[in-house]
Amino acid sequence: MEEQKTVSFAQVLDLKDDPALIEEYKKQHTQVWPEVLRALHTVGVRKMKIFLSGTHLFMYYEAHEGFDPSVDFQRYTSLTPRAAEWDKWMITMQQKVKEAKDSEWWSPAEEVFDLQSQLAALPPLGTDH
Numbered sequence: 393m394e395e396q397k398t399v400s401f402a403q404v405l406d407l408k409d410d411p412a413l414i415e416e417y418k419k420q421h422t423q424v425w426p427e428v429l430r431a432l433h434t435v436g437v438r439k440m441k442i443f444l445s446g447t448h449l450f451m452y453y454e455a456h457e458g459f460d461p462s463v464d465f466q467r468y469t470s471l472t473p474r475a476a477e478w479d480k481w482m483i484t485m486q487q488k489v490k491e492a493k494d495s496e497w498w499s500p501a502e503e504v505f506d507l508q509s510q511l512a513a514l515p516p517l518g519t520d521h
Contacts, residue, residue: 396456396457397456397457398438398439398454398455398456398457399454399455399456399457399459400452400453400454400503401452401453401454401455401459401461401500402450402451402452402453402500402501402503403450403451403461403498403499403500403501404448404449404450404451404489404491404498404499404501405449405451405486405487405488405489405492405497405498405499406447406448406449406486406487406488406489407444407447407448407449407485407486407487408447408485408486408487409447413485414444414447414485416485417444417482417485418444420481420482421442424478425474425475425478427472427474427475427478428468428474428475428478430471430472431468431469431471431472431475432468434468434471435455435464435465435467435468435471436455436456436459436464437453437454437455437459437465437468438453438454438455438456439453439454440452440453440454441453448489449486450501451498461498461500462495462496465498466479483497
C-alpha cells in the first residue's frame with residue numbers, strides 16, 4: 393500500500409491570561425479524550441503538536457495532501473458529540489490573536505524556512521565552493 397503524501401501546517405492562538413486556566417488547559421492536553429484523537433485522525437490529521445509560550449499557542453500538524461484547514465479541520469467536531477464538547481470547552485480558555493481574520497479562530501502561520509527543502513537543493517557534499 394502506497395503511503396499518502398503529507399503537508400505541514402502551523403497555526404497560532406492565545407490562551408486567556410489566567411494562570412489557573414492555563415494550567416487547566418495544559419492538564420487537559422496531557423490526556424485528550426479518545427473521541428477527539430480519533431476524530432482528528434479521521435479528518436486527515438496525521439501528526440499534531442501544540443506548544444505554549446506564556447499565553448501564546450503554536451500548533452504544528454501534518455495532514456494528507458489536499459487537506460484544507462479552513463474546510464477540513466473543524467469537521468472533527470461533527471464526527472462525535474464528545475469532539476464537539478471538547479472544542480466548545482477549549483474555546484472557553486482561548487482567544488484569537490490580533491492577526492486572525494474574522495472567519496479564523498486558529499490563525500495560519502506563514503512558513504518562512506524549511507530545512508529539508510533547502511538541504512535537498514544543495515549540491516552534493518564536496519562539490520560546493
